[in-house]
Amino acid sequence: MVPQVQIIGITGIPEVTEGDDLAALILSAAQAQGTTLEAGDVLVVTQKVVSKAEGAVVDLKDVTPSPLALEFAREHNKDPRHVEVVLRESRRIVRMERGVLIAESKHGFICANAGVDASNIPGEERVSLLPRDPDGSARRLREVIMARLGFPVAVIISDSFGRPWRLGSTDVAIGIAGISPLKDYRGVTDPYGYLLRTSTAAVADEIASAAELVTGKVDLVPVSIARGFPYLPDEEATAKGLLREASLDMFR
């Protein structure tokens, strides 16, 4: 059998606003384009529509910047209220220079601007935050979708993060439900009899990256389906569990 994975974009999802039933919007859009979900599909939902549905959007008109935000914004020609929102979303500033703010978000994700983003939001002067609890968002979305479908699927909430050493961003999983984020080869013997000792693939992040090839950044395709990957079901798994403990992080 030819091993194969498909990423199928879901088009036609309307503008999402606070309180919307995102599961219903996704399922009707899939149906409208003739895509039928299947057991074992992984639904990859980009962060922004989740944040919009949850109302994790801030109007900059309501934000009073701190002196720190004012100073950094002045130096680097930025909107001080945007900088202020980034500071409020951060639990640690990793780097703050040349106009770049790399922060550890309240969830523990290390990314530019603590995930605060002004793109793809209707109306001026509004920025989106990461969902408060992306694993919880994924879990709730999955429960509603599975209740309507009647068979198991997994959910990944994705966002585009930069990384050290290499240019550009890749999409990673910031919230997951129903899928083990790691494929652990430790203890597995390769076809030549060699025992793998350290190999663990971050498959949830790889699925998020694969999905980005279809969803893009400006194409109004905020959701896709990854089909054909034999993931390990895991009801307890979280994307938070993907974070490396700082003291054990040899890559830092």
Added chain:
Amino acid sequence: MVPQVQIIGITGIPEVTEGDDLAALILSAAQAQGTTLEAGDVLVVTQKVVSKAEGAVVDLKDVTPSPLALEFAREHNKDPRHVEVVLRESRRIVRMERGVLIAESKHGFICANAGVDASNIPGEERVSLLPRDPDGSARRLREVIMARLGFPVAVIISDSFGRPWRLGSTDVAIGIAGISPLKDYRGVTDPYGYLLRTSTAAVADEIASAAELVTGKVDLVPVSIARGFPYLPDEEATAKGLLREASLDMFR
């Protein structure tokens, strides 16, 4: 139209040895399983078969470890000859503790063991190195394949790299030919009229990660095809060009 990307594994590639015509092996295996390559396909070839075809394999019996390798191996219960090969492949040691060796390879890639790997190689006591010039390997492979097919395809040589902050490895592009590794959204306006200023997606790495979902680590599927992604053709692009200049790397 439903946007869609497919990853199709190529099975049945025989054991690759030094001097093999990898392009021919890939094309016959694809044909044998009924997969016809198409213009615009991206062929993703995992590093190990490229290294094997190029003879980038070292027999540990021929390696005399240095005092540094002997000491580190003794402390952490490792094979000192394996450690020695890692040191020889490195141009800088990033971390060397708890038995973990994170190094900058001669190419500039930062990864565990400078890419030296003992898995998936026949025979005992042999380790594979990264190809000397993975962009050159990709370019040569692409030339042969395009000459036989008569239409344009792109080639990515992939390997599994760990990363800071997050557990597990994701596959990245260590060599490319014919494809721009970055999709640059700077200057693009989103559907809401917002001008994107910083967004650049590392699509070659995302394709490599997508391919890993099909190739895995022990399944004898070392090559796959990514189909349907509208990549930007680029005859000059290299994976080396994906490396962030250290002085501009705010994520370090």
